Amino acid sequence: MTRAVWMLADRRTADAAKRKLDRREIGAQAGLGLLAALVAGGGLLWAVTAAHSGAVSAGDLTMFVDAVAAVQGGLATLARDTARCHHALLLLDHYLEVTTAGPDLQVRARPRPLPGLRQGIELRNVWFRYSDQHPWILRGLDLRIPRGSALALVGLNGAGKSTLVKLLCRFYDPTRGQILWDGVDIRDVDAGELRRRIGAVFQDYMSYDMSASENIGLGDLDALHDRARIEAAAARAGVHDTLAGLPHGYDTLLTRLFFMESDKQDPATGVVLSGGQWQRLAIARAFVRDRRELMILDEPSSGLDAAAEHEIHTCLARHRGGRTSLLISHRLGAVRDADVIVVLRGGRIVERGDHHALLAAAGEYARLFHLQASRYQADTPAS
Ligand SMILES: Nc1ncnc2c1ncn2[C@@H]1O[C@H](COP(=O)(O)OP(=O)(O)OP(=O)(O)O)[C@@H](O)[C@H]1O
Numbered sequence: 001m002t003r004a005v006w007m008l009a010d011r012r013t014a015d016a017a018k019r020k021l022d023r024r025e026i027g028a029q030a031g032l033g034l035l036a037a038l039v040a041g042g043g044l045l046w047a048v049t050a051a052h053s054g055a056v057s058a059g060d061l062t063m064f065v066d067a068v069a070a071v072q073g074g075l076a077t078l079a080r081d082t083a084r085c086h087h088a089l090l091l092l093d094h095y096l097e098v099t100t101a102g103p104d105l106q107v108r109a110r111p112r113p114l115p116g117l118r119q120g121i122e123l124r125n126v127w128f129r130y131s132d133q134h135p136w137i138l139r140g141l142d143l144r145i146p147r148g149s150a151l152a153l154v155g156l157n158g159a160g161k162s163t164l165v166k167l168l169c170r171f172y173d174p175t176r177g178q179i180l181w182d183g184v185d186i187r188d189v190d191a192g193e194l195r196r197r198i199g200a201v202f203q204d205y206m207s208y209d210m211s212a213s214e215n216i217g218l219g220d221l222d223a224l225h226d227r228a229r230i231e232a233a234a235a236r237a238g239v240h241d242t243l244a245g246l247p248h249g250y251d252t253l254l255t256r257l258f259f260m261e262s263d264k265q266d267p268a269t270g271v272v273l274s275g276g277q278w279q280r281l282a283i284a285r286a287f288v289r290d291r292r293e294l295m296i297l298d299e300p301s302s303g304l305d306a307a308a309e310h311e312i313h314t315c316l317a318r319h320r321g322g323r324t325s326l327l328i329s330h331r332l333g334a335v336r337d338a339d340v341i342v343v344l345r346g347g348r349i350v351e352r353g354d355h356h357a358l359l360a361a362a363g364e365y366a367r368l369f370h371l372q373a374s375r376y377q378a379d380t381p382a383s
Pocket residue numbers: 003130134137155156157158159160161162163164203
C-alpha cells in the first residue's frame with residue numbers, strides 16, 4: 001500500500017515536470033511561429049505591392065515566396081531540434097548521475113579471499129530494512145545452512161523470504177547482524193566473487209530482448225557461445241524441444257521489440273514465449289551456472305502447470321543433490337523433502353524442523369500444509 005502511494009507520488013512529480021517542459025516547448029514554438037508568420041506576412045504584403053507597381057517581376061515574386069517558405073521550414077526545424085537537444089541534455093544528466101554514482105554497498109579496499117564452502121552459511125541476528133524510512137523486514141534472524149544441506153523457506157506473502165535471498169547474494173547488506181560464509185563476513189569479501197559462487201532462480205527473473213540461446217547463456221558468460229552447454233541446460237529445464245522447434249531454433253529472438261508492425265505478424269522475426277516457458281528458461285539460465293556452491297531457488301515453479309511443476313522439482317532435487325541449497329516455495333509439497341524447513345512470519349523465524357517434525361508440532365506449517373492438501377483431496381472419489 002505504502003509502496004503504491006510512493007509510486008503514485010513519484011508518477012505525479014514526473015508528470016508535473018513533463019507538463020512544465022511541454023508548456024515551455026509549446027510557448028517557444030508558438031512565439032517563433034508567430035514571429036515567422038509576421039515576417040513572412042509583412043514580406044508577402046510588400047512583395048505583392050511591389051509586384052503590383054511593377055517594381056519586381058512575377059519570377060522575383062515566386063522566388064521570394066519560395067524563400068519565405070524555406071526560411072519558415074528552417075526555423076521550425078531549428079525550434080524542434082533545440083527542444084530535442086534540451087531533452088537529450090536532461091537525459092544526459094541522468095546518465096552522468098548513474099555512471100558517476102558511488103557504490104551502493106561498502107566496498108573493502110582489501111577484500112578478504114572467499115574460501116570454498118566447507119562448513120556452511122550462517123545468519124547471525126540479521127535485521128534488515130530497505131531504508132531508515134521503511135519498516136523492519138527481517139527482525140533478528142539466526143539461521144544456519146550447513147554445507148550440502150537443503151533448506152526450505154516458507155511463509156506468507158511479504159514475510160521477507162525474497163529479501164533474505166537479496167541479502168545472501170549481497171544486493172543489500174544487513175542493517176544489523178552478520179551473514180557468515182564459513183565464518184567470513186560476506187561484507188569483507190568481493191561481492192563479484194561471492195556471486196560467482198551462487199546460482200539462483202529469482203522470483204522476478206529477467207526476460208531479455210535477445211535470442212533464446214543468449215537468454216540462457218547470460219547465466220554464465222563463459223557459456224554464452226557454448227551451444228552444447230546451453231542445450232544441455234535447456235534440456236534439464238524441459239524447454240529444449242520448445243526452443244529447438246522455434247523458427248530459427250535457439251537463435252530465434254524472444255522479442256518483437258525491434259520490428260515494424262508489419263513484421264510482427266511473421267513468427268520468424270521474433271517469438272513471444274508463455275510465462276511458464278520463460279520460467280523454464282530462467283531455470284535453464286541457473287542450470288548453466290553449474291557447480292556453484294550455493295543454489296538459490298525463489299519460487300522456481302510458480303508459473304508452471306501441475307505436471308511441469310512435478311517434473312521440475314524432481315529435476316531440481318536431482319540437481320541439488322549434495323549441494324547447499326535454499327528453496328522458497330508456496331507449494332508445500334515441493335519443500336517437504338528439504339533437510340530443514342523454516343517458517344518465516346513478520347520477519348521472524350516462528351518454526352523450524354523437517355517436514356515430519358513440523359507436522360507433529362501442529363503449528364503454522366502443519367496448518368498451511370493441511371489446508372493445501374485438503375484442497376487437492378476434497379474432490380477425490382475416496383472423499
Ligand atoms: N525494494 C524494496 N523497497 C522497499 N520495500 C520492499 C522492497 N522489496 C520488498 N519490500 C517489502 O519487503 C517486504 C517483504 O518482501 P519480500 O519480497 O521479501 O516478501 P516475500 O516473503 O518474498 O513475499 P512473496 O511470498 O510474496 O514472494 C514486503 O512488505 C515488501 O513490500
